[in-house]
Amino acid sequence: MNAKFNHFYSQKSGNDIKDYEDAYSPKIDGSINTSYFCCAIADGAAESSFASDWAKMLTRSFVKEPYKDLETLKIKSDTLGQRWRKVVQRRPLPWFAEEKVQFGAFATLLGLEISSSLNSHHSSGEWSAIAIGDSCLFQIRNSEIITAFPVATSDEFNNSPILLSSNSVKNISVWDKVLLKKGNWETGDTIFLMTDAIANWFLSQHEQNEHPWENIIGFTENDGTKYSFEYWINSLRSNSQIKNDDVTILSIKF
Amino acid sequence: MSYQAEISRANPSCFIFLIDQSGSMSDSFGGGESAKRKADSVADAINRLIQNLVIKCAKSDGVRDFYNVGVIGYGVTVGTGFSGALAGSSLSPISLIANSPLRIEERTKKVDDGAGGLIDQTIKFPIWFDPIANGGTPMCQALSEAKNIVQEWLSQHPSCFPPIVINITDGEATDGNPMESANAIKSLGSSDGNVLLFNVHLSAQKSSPIEFPDNENNLPDEFAKLLFQMSSNLPTHIQNAAKQEGYQVSEASRGFVFNADIVSVIRFLDIGTRPSNLR
Numbered sequence: 190m191n192a193k194f195n196h197f198y199s200q201k202s203g204n205d206i207k208d209y210e211d212a213y214s215p216k217i218d219g220s221i222n223t224s225y226f227c228c229a230i231a232d233g234a235a236e237s238s239f240a241s242d243w244a245k246m247l248t249r250s251f252v253k254e255p256y257k258d259l260e261t262l263k264i265k266s267d268t269l270g271q272r273w274r275k276v277v278q279r280r281p282l283p284w285f286a287e288e289k290v291q292f293g294a295f296a297t298l299l300g301l302e303i304s305s306s307l308n309s310h311h312s313s314g315e316w317s318a319i320a321i322g323d324s325c326l327f328q329i330r331n332s333e334i335i336t337a338f339p340v341a342t343s344d345e346f347n348n349s350p351i352l353l354s355s356n357s358v359k360n361i362s363v364w365d366k367v368l369l370k371k372g373n374w375e376t377g378d379t380i381f382l383m384t385d386a387i388a389n390w391f392l393s394q395h396e397q398n399e400h401p402w403e404n405i406i407g408f409t410e411n412d413g414t415k416y417s418f419e420y421w422i423n424s425l426r427s428n429s430q431i432k433n434d435d436v437t438i439l440s441i442k443f
Numbered sequence: 444m445s446y447q448a449e450i451s452r453a454n455p456s457c458f459i460f461l462i463d464q465s466g467s468m469s470d471s472f473g474g475g476e477s478a479k480r481k482a483d484s485v486a487d488a489i490n491r492l493i494q495n496l497v498i499k500c501a502k503s504d505g506v507r508d509f510y511n512v513g514v515i516g517y518g519v520t521v522g523t524g525f526s527g528a529l530a531g532s533s534l535s536p537i538s539l540i541a542n543s544p545l546r547i548e549e550r551t552k553k554v555d556d557g558a559g560g561l562i563d564q565t566i567k568f569p570i571w572f573d574p575i576a577n578g579g580t581p582m583c584q585a586l587s588e589a590k591n592i593v594q595e596w597l598s599q600h601p602s603c604f605p606p607i608v609i610n611i612t613d614g615e616a617t618d619g620n621p622m623e624s625a626n627a628i629k630s631l632g633s634s635d636g637n638v639l640l641f642n643v644h645l646s647a648q649k650s651s652p653i654e655f656p657d658n659e660n661n662l663p664d665e666f667a668k669l670l671f672q673m674s675s676n677l678p679t680h681i682q683n684a685a686k687q688e689g690y691q692v693s694e695a696s697r698g699f700v701f702n703a704d705i706v707s708v709i710r711f712l713d714i715g716t717r718p719s720n721l722r
Contacts, residue, residue: 203451203452203453207504208502208504232716234715234716234717234718235714235715235716235717236499236714236715236716236717236718237718238501238502238503239503240503241503242503277503283505283541283542284547284567284569285497285498285501285506285541286501286503287567288498288501288566288567289498289501291564291566295718295720348713348715348716348717349684349687349716349717349718349719350716350718350719351718351719351720352716352718352719352720354718354720358554358555358556359718359720360720362720363720385716433449433451434715434716
């Protein structure tokens with residue numbers, strides 16, 4: 190495939206960049222010339238501690254070795270959860286941090302695998318995605334959203350989604366909520382992965398017959414647009430068009 | 444829309460806890476057969492409330508000051524309930540409170556073992572308050588004191604999420620009818636809504652726990668009914684969070700519990716995404 194990959198992020202207004210608790214992988218920008226590509230985003234829950242470490246582990250691990258099915262996800266999340274616990278307990282913790290470690294960290298995960306069809310001269314292919322929580326995938330073709338996954342309408346967002354935990358006991362209620370989706374891509378398509386605040390705005394705009402993807406595609410067409418992206422997100426926040434939350438967008442333009 | 448303000452370090456809110464330390468608190472709790480006194484239940488309740496508020500605000504880098512907290516004890520005297528490093532201030536940032544318990548005890552609690560059973564887990568239980576039972580029940584005076592603190596806070600934080608005042612008592616005020624003082628607190632507000640007054644009634648009566656009732660018909664005595672009437676309606680987002688956890692609440696439900704735990708209110712506060720599988 191010949192595609193362009195871009196990533197954009199902005200930490201919650203009023204927070205420092207070290208407080209950013211979304212995660213994404215890979216950390217690249219630019220052309221992709223390959224027959225196989227993986228990317229992932231995760232959104233660490235504000236109410237858990239060490240959530241950014243957990244979100245980073247999930248995205249890196251998925252891109253390194255994608256989870257093809259629920260069984261692999263279960264095994265991998267157990268292993269990662271144990272590693273997370275070792276990492277956060279490297280130093281002595283105060284009583285409140287110890288308690289938070291007992292609860293575990295929580296995050297969404299949206300992982301995407303893309304491959305080219307061998308007989309299409311790399312102008313089309315397949316994708317498959319796995320989703321836990323409310324991070325979203327949108328596929329745009331001919332100025333239409335042809336896939337919205339796993340959330341299809343803006344009123345489906347709430348403040349307490351089911352999330353993947355580093356504490357395996359807390360995942361028992363998660364497994365039957367894991368969603369898998371497959372699709373096809375063609376040259377000219379764009380696929381976005383987004384965390385919930387901006388995904389909610391994206392769907393709301395679309396429900397008002399707007400073309401929200403045009404705003405984001407504009408940022409991918411020029412280099413050096415990170416500052417203007419940050420400015421745009423902050424203006425959406427200050428106009429109360431999106432909630433004040435971390436924002437992450439990955440874009441793959443085929 | 445009220446009760447929508449973001450709670451953040453830049454726009455913190457405040458909590459005031461009122462704890463009844465009167466002589467009647469030495470009576471046994473919940474029906475006379477228990478060895479536990481009402482004063483023990485009050486100390487447990489306030490320590491658990493503060494512990495849960497600290498944990499809610501704890502992040503990888505420490506405790507974030509989403510809240511300032513004050514505690515007013517009322518019994519022989521009315522005044523700040525904290526001692527040690529926290530004694531001098533009517534309100535303290537939650538991070539300072541987190542680091543200043545009187546001592547940290549170890550307790551065991553039952554946790555899910557992931558295979559359908561329960562196992563004992565040792566947890567650290569910080570203690571800020573020991574049980575006290577002495578003197579009358581000057582609840583009106585305590586509510587007036589809380590009003591002064593809240594008023595001062597609101598003058599400095601006019602856009603904050605409205606302060607929450609939680610009164611933990613056995614209900615028998617000895618300095619008049621507390622309704623007027625309660626109404627005076629509830630009439631205060633920020634641009635985001637009126638101050639919320641919730642009441643926890645710990646009674647010697649043997650009676651089933653009652654949580655967030657929407658009428659007073661089933662409340663067991665006049666003191667419970669008065670505390671119910673004094674309590675604010677639960678804001679919509681708290682009603683929704685309570686419903687999600689399986690509580691039977693309606694639009695008329697009030698922030699009142701009888702012989703029950705109100706720690707759930709801390710869980711219902713919105714400081715960002717809360718996983719529904721975090722219980």
